Amino acid sequence: MKRILLLFGVLSLMMTTFQANAQRRSSGGGNPADYNTALGVRLNPWLVGFTVKHFLKGPHAIEGIVSHYFNGNDEPTNVTFTGLYEYHWNVFGKSEWNMYAGGGAHLGLWRAYEWDNGRRRDRTTKAVAGLDGIFGVEYTFKNIPLNLSADLKPYVNFNGYNDFIGEQIGGVSARYTF
Numbered sequence: 001m002k003r004i005l006l007l008f009g010v011l012s013l014m015m016t017t018f019q020a021n022a023q024r025r026s027s028g029g030g031n032p033a034d035y036n037t038a039l040g041v042r043l044n045p046w047l048v049g050f051t052v053k054h055f056l057k058g059p060h061a062i063e064g065i066v067s068h069y070f071n072g073n074d075e076p077t078n079v080t081f082t083g084l085y086e087y088h089w090n091v092f093g094k095s096e097w098n099m100y101a102g103g104g105a106h107l108g109l110w111r112a113y114e115w116d117n118g119r120r121r122d123r124t125t126k127a128v129a130g131l132d133g134i135f136g137v138e139y140t141f142k143n144i145p146l147n148l149s150a151d152l153k154p155y156v157n158f159n160g161y162n163d164f165i166g167e168q169i170g171g172v173s174a175r176y177t178f
Contacts, residue, residue, distance in 0.1 A: 032059055032090045032098045034140050038147045040175030044168070046070055051173050059088040061100070063134075069168060080108035082153075084134055096142060101135045106155060130157035140177060147175040 033055060042051045042065055049067030056062060065082040084104035091099045108128045136151025150172045 032088045032095070033061075033138075033147075034095065034142070035145070035147065035177035038175035038177045040147070040173055042067065042171045042173040044171045047168055047171060051175065053086070053175065061086045061088060063104075067168075078108050078110040078128075080106050080128075082106040082132055084132060086134060091137070096140050097137065098140070099135075099137050100151075101133075103131065103133045106130055106132050108157075126159075128157045128159055130155055138173075145177045147173075147177050149173045149175070 035055070037052065037054045039052045040050070042049045047067050047069050049065055051063060051065045053061055053063040063084045063086055065080075065084070067080050067082070069078045069080070082104060083106075084102055086100040086102035088098045088100045091097050106129065110126050110128055111123055132153055132155045134151055134153045136149050136153075138147055138149035140147045150170075152170050154169050
């Protein structure tokens, strides 16, 4: 897991370096956001992850999230890869504020323990897959390349754990925009 987080950190740094001279896009052309791509972190008290959002055309964007969930002790319990489609629109009469909604799918590797007479034994890793929804609000600063967002991302798994209204549902993100 540490290798995955390190890999995404290095990739994030490389993308930031290569795009350092990129101009921010104006909000013309039907796109409510003032950026093409944003790269950052997504957090809540039980979750840490990386997020990248890219606008395709107009208000249509795709977002990828790699998240790591902690179950309250020192051992991590899963890593999940999520792909989302999002539709954006302006709110509050300000170009900096957008709301978005959409959906997508996820694939996760979850670590589970088997219990035998009250004793924990063999760790197993299970693959889980499912569908996600997303609804949120974001603010993009005009003078600095920063985007902040808060969202609700309910999900349902086809197999495995199905607590779609659990602690993983909400999150806040901070992204570097270019």
